[in-house]
Amino acid sequence: MAGHSQFANIKHWKDAKRAKKFIKIAKEITVAVKKGGPNLESNSSLRLVLEKARANNMPKDNYERVIKKASGETTTDNYDEVHCEGYGPNGVAVIVDCLTDNRNRTAANVRSYFTKKGGSLAQTNAVGYLFERKGIIAFTKDNLLDEIVWEWVLEAEAEDLQVENNTYIITTLPDKLMSVKKYLQTKGINEFDVVELVQANQMVNVNDDDRQKVEELILLLEDDDDVQQVYHNAQL
Secondary structure (H helix, E strand, C coil): CCCCCCHHHHHHHHCCCHHHHHHHHHHHHHHHHHHHCCCCCCCHHHHHHHHHHHHCCCCHHHHHHHHHHHHCCCCCCCCEEEEEEEECHHHCEEEEEEEECCHHHHHHHHHHHHHHCCCEEECCCCCHHHCEEEEEEEEECCCCCHHHHHHHHHHCCCCEEEEECCEEEEEECHHHHHHHHHHHHHCCCCCCCEEEEEEECCCEECCHHHHHHHHHHHHHHHHCCCEEEEEECEEC
16 A cells, blocks of 8 residues: 555545535435435444544534434435546546436536546546555544554554554555454544545656646546545546
């Protein structure tokens, strides 16, 4: 995992406008409840998205209200999952995951963002092979010693540890994400910046001429209400 940082991408998304951020999380909660029901014990997807809600300081009343609404028989909130892949400037690989109530609108918007910034959409799996799904757990370093946290990483059977901007970033296999989090809680870590599954990969350098276009493309995509997450391999 050396040589790249998915945390920077996640952190940027986390710093988006508060209301928009909560709307995106509410969509994920709705989909998780409709797929697996409102019971946290039997619905691992719901448990995971609630971790994201808490990490983003979403009020408990907000997400409980979404769960209740989504589990009701009369709810009309239905979202389709739309997965887009494409190339940005400098050949940067981009994956866009969306939740939408209008697939045509979302597809048209995403396509227009790529076109405006000199990129293009591609067929499914055109760039997917460049990415690998991983779990990411991030928390503030505080007064912890790197050696101690490395011991935790090994004992919890996580994959890697990085330190960025006074933050520990632990990488796990997808099925180890929650068990590693629980292990960290036994060590007194209860405040997390990120606990979620992401697409991870080796990053590529972007030339100076295209860097701004790539950044603008990512911002356009992330600002769209239908876009839940954007993954790319640009070293920005």
